[in-house]
Amino acid sequence: MALLDDVKSELAALEDEKADARKAQVTAMIRFAGGFTHNAQKQIVMLATFDSLIAAQWLRDNIEDLYSLDAKLISSTRTTPKGTHQYHVVKVERGAVNLAVATGLIDRNKAVRGLPVKIVQGKIAQVRAAWRGAFMARGILSDLGKNPYMEIICPSNEAAMALAGLARRLGITAKPRQLSKSYRVTLTDPDSIERMLNSMGAMRSARDWTGKRSDGETRSKANRLANFDDANMRRSAKAAAEACDKVRKAFELFDAAGVDVPDNLRAAGQLRLEHGDASLEELGRLAEPPISKDAIAGRIRRLLQLAEKTAKSRS
Incomplete structure (x- = not known):
């Protein structure tokens, strides 16, 4: 869990990203962490829920900066059988419809179940940013043991397929799969996980994660160096x-x-x-x-x- 938090912190601290890339990341974070719904007054609102406070803060700040909309950050604590957990919700009420259209998550008055075409067919910087946003929203990274993996929990099969397609554009194989009632995109090859971390911009975390490889793999690498x-x-x-x-x-x-x-x-x-x-x-x-x-x-x-x-x- 500490490594996962480190990755999200590193991704949130990235600077010098162009507006198109940041918009792609905002879109992916909204898509994978929540979306658009109706409140009690039957008005459309945007809600995105995160385990990571730093991810929620990034989304709030960039919605306000890129779209000039007021985004609220609400934190709460829930008690579950596994312990107490904090949740952080980013909420947009006024202008939520404009945000949905601007991000491409509503196209021709229809909700997009995967990711917008402008991201799927966008520049490589947008592809990387979309993966970054999906990971910050619903990413999981194991410690490197016998069965290392990186995984994104997806809101729909279409979202999982779109994310796997973006990985292919980066030259990385990521497999979409259905687990019970949830959809996921999974990487299990250590080299692919390292490349994806680097592609997203988490280069320091990639080095840390690689450094935790098993002794056998470390010896194998040492032999290859010689x-x-x-x-x-x-x-x-x-x-x-x-x-x-x-x-x-x-x-x-x-x-x-x-x-x-x-x-x-x-x-x-x-x-x-x-x-x-x-x-x-x-x-x-x-x-x-x-x-x-x-x-x-x-x-x-x-x-x-x-x-x-x-x-x-x-x-």
């Missing part, structure tokens, strides 16, 4: 870092020279910058639509060749 495979990994990582540096300088040159870069080459270069540790095969899977590693390598190569030509013409 063998030829690890040498290949180091060379690949170095090559990726060098490619990132070249692409970054190329974009700076294009901006200075006012060069019109083809969309497919620009997108390939942007993927290289956004996923500095990813292999070419992983970059190909992240492309929209997905392409082969040879194709993504070719586009990055042509981008750098265009930079060379631009530099020569300016000299």
Whole structure:
């Protein structure tokens, strides 16, 4: 539980997120932590319930900042057979309908049971933010033992399917499943869990979680560091870092020279910058639509060749 709280605290403290990403996170938190309902006066209100106070505070603050609406935070304590628990409810009364439309959770006067199309088909930053919001709302993270897992409790099958689809866009396999009357999306592979933590932005927590791996796995990693495979990994990582540096300088040159870069080459270069540790095969899977590693390598190569030509013409 302490690790789970640490992850949510780290995610809530992230800064410099663009408005589109924060809006995607707000939408996911509302979708997975509650939604829109009617009060006693038959008016539509937004209610989202959290176990984590810091998650509730993040949602309240961002609803007020992004949508200029008054959001209330109400905390209460409940006694259950398992002990006493605190719950934190974010509530929006005035303007709840506008919030539902703005987030896309109501589309053409119909409630969206999964996630809005603008997130499902959105930018990678929005995809990451949606996963971040779902995790802050209903995420579970086990301690790393014999059966490690990360899980999101979902409000509907459609929400579970949408979340699994977003994971695929990140190159991560997450399985939707039904457990009794609840729907869940689950990751059980330790490497996938580590990648998802990093994708959401919880890099410190990912390192902490990885550090708790079993002694056997730790020894296995130590062996890999000493063998030829690890040498290949180091060379690949170095090559990726060098490619990132070249692409970054190329974009700076294009901006200075006012060069019109083809969309497919620009997108390939942007993927290289956004996923500095990813292999070419992983970059190909992240492309929209997905392409082969040879194709993504070719586009990055042509981008750098265009930079060379631009530099020569300016000299």
